[in-house]
Amino acid sequence: MTKLFISTFFVLSFCLTMGQSTSYWQQHVDYKMTVSMDVNTYQYKGKQELVYTNNSSDTLRRVFYHLYNNAFQPRSEMDMHLQSIKDPDARMINKIKVGDKEVKESRIAKLLPNEIGYLHASNFKQDGEKAVAKEVETILEVTLAKPILPGKSTTFTLDFEGQVPVQIRRSGRNNAEGVELSMAQWYPKMAEFDFEGWHADAYIAREFHGVWGNFDVSITIDKNYLLGGSGYLQNGNEIGYNYQEKGVIVDIPKKQKTLTWHFIAPNVHDFTWAADKNYIHDVVPTNFGTTLHFIYKNNTSIFENWKFAEPKTVELMQFYNQIVGKYPYNQYSVIQGGDGGMEYAMCTLILGTGKAEGLIGLIAHEMGHSWFQHVLASNESKHPWMDEGFTSFIEDLGVNHVSEKKVENPFFSAYRGYISLANSGKEQPLSTHGDRYDENKSYSIASYSKGEVFLAQLEYLIGEDNLMKTLRRYFYDFKFKHPTPNDIKRSAERVSGANLDWYLTDWTETVNTIDYGIKEVAQEGVSTKISLERIGRTPMPIDLLIEYKDGTKESFYIPLRMMSFEKENPTPQIKRTVLKDWAWGNPKYQLSINKQKAEIRKVTIDPSELMADVKPENNSYEIK
Secondary structure: OHHHHHHHHHHHHHHHHHHOOOOOOOOEEEEEEEEEEEOOOOEEEEEEEEEEEOOOOOOEEEEEEEOHHHHOOOOOHHHHHHHHOOOOOHHHEEEEEEOOEEEEEEOHHHOOOOOOOEEEEEEEEEOOEEOEEEEEOOEEEEEEEEEEOOOOEEEEEEEEEEEOOOOOEOEEEOOOOOOOEEEOOOOOEEOEEEOOEEEOOOOOOOOOOOOOEEEEEEEEEEOOOEEEEOOEEOOHHHHOOOHHHOOOOOOOOOOOOEEEEEEEEEEEOOOOEEEEOOEEEEEEOOOOOOEEEEEEEOOHHHHHHHHHHHHHHHHHHHHHHHHOOOOOOOEEEEEEOOOOEEEEOOEEEEOOOOOHHHHHHHHHHHHHOOOOOOOEOOOOOOOHHHHHHHHHHHHHHHHHHHOOOOOOOOOHHHHHHHHHHHOOOOOOOOOOOOOOOOOHHHHHHHHHHHHHHHHHHHHHHHOHHHHHHHHHHHHHHHOOEOOOHHHHHHHHHHHHOOOOHHHHHHHHHOOOOEOEEEEEEEEEOOEEEEEEEEOOOOOOOEEEEEEEOOOOEEEEEEOEHHHOOOOOOOOOOOOEEEOOOEOOOOOEEEEEEOOOHHHEEEEEEOOOOOOOEOOHHHOEEEOO
16 A cells, blocks of 8 residues: 555656646645544544645745634534525524424524534644644634745644534534444644635635645544545555455454554545444446445445446546546545535545435536546635536536436536526626625525536537537646636637637626527518627627528528637538627627528527527527
8 A cells, every 4th residue: 555655646746746837836735643533422632743835935924724613513603604594504404483484493503512513723833833823713823933934844733622513514423324424624624825815714604625735644443433535545454454355344352442544645635534333335446547435334225226326436437537637546435424415535425325316416426526626626615616517517428428318418407507597686706705605596506507507608619629628628737736717718718719718707707698689580682681689798609590491401600709719610510601700899790691581490599509598588580
């Protein structure tokens, strides 16, 4: 296992170094943690040594850590947000009757002292010298003993103690499916500092951001528990468990009550684990270099679904490797745990019951995050659409790929969801911080559906081939970095040659909508004049299909002037005519065709339905 770690670290470090330009920088962390879990009280104690490297041009006098578990306490910021938002997360509330009314009650508000979550740090030192550390709920503010100069490293040490909350929100204990320990966001985690400054976001609702680095973690726990999570197990022989070949714990002396599991996770930005006394562990090798692990409850009612999911997961990973880029680690684990599905470094925690179709869809999404967030580590707190939307895009492609029944447009539901939100009056710009949405529903549709449509609509703008090249270029240029919205836009521009700044601006920074219509189809001498209009603020190039009564078809393409681009014909079997471009400043456009109106059966804007027009009812004109 040590040789595996060294070789993997070398490859990942080489890729990171070669991928960085001279103007780009990011911070680096090396964690070494030991933790001991008391499975009777669900409390744990640990020590952390963190080597922090300041690759910025700033001199740092303070640093910040996340203490996520402190959110699971009555009157925390998470609790107050849960009580004040219009549509609170159903997993975090109780519905009770007060008279004739049904009232939603926060579960966090009702947690007892032995049920809350907490995480406290103490004995904080910098290079052996005491530093001032102040706990502000889910953030630890540290005033350094000495500044960290640009290009320099320093070592932080601290002790920590925590309690795993009863309320399951990604992490927690004894969830509805009986998983005892889901250990996500469990340790003091260094906040990210980048070109924008510190990202010390309080834990209020949902998303995360982390610093790239290496994790060396030793977990001591009752010997009857099986563990899975981030990283490569280093001491399988020592604890009597062959993790790579599905071993069992054997020959443990009766007097020995605990085992220490030692994991190393190279070049990741988080570390997560789960543990249960009744886990089953399946190991599935692949022919593309990644071993898949499936860890789930010993529950006969779910065996069939999990066994069915294993080869599908292999197929999905192979598909993602092809369309985005090679998954860079030698291991990935699908673990039953948590409160739905959540992505982590080298693993996911998901619910394990339900129908086989739902399990496949959940794995397809959460594993997709291994590319969009755990290799392409965008700031999902500020730009949740970049990880949720892009992951939803490859999820829908992937599920369609492994399904027996294929659909023509796997993004249909995403378009429908976005259009519904855009017409509801409740939409907020995608530039909204993930915690600042007025409603959870608005956040979900914006981040997942509108984020997905951002990519799907790129196919309409620059063509399918250029879109797929864009994904691969984006992965190649920004893996093991922290890409921003501008980076995906620039990848698309480099691949296609199109100007797309207007698209990124309108789609992500405004709630401007796309709305085009066919205003008139009229006979004009021996020709037919077709009048189009732009009603919404967001401009688009136009694909126009004309179907004739004799069964023939022809298409017309109207480039968008500000794109300075002409798309390849998406339907080469149909004759296409490229017309004069359409400038945004003119809301009207006319074209003339050498056909009698009586010969025309139907005129359609965007026959592919890949343009997210919020009023599609005026996109076709049928002549009867």
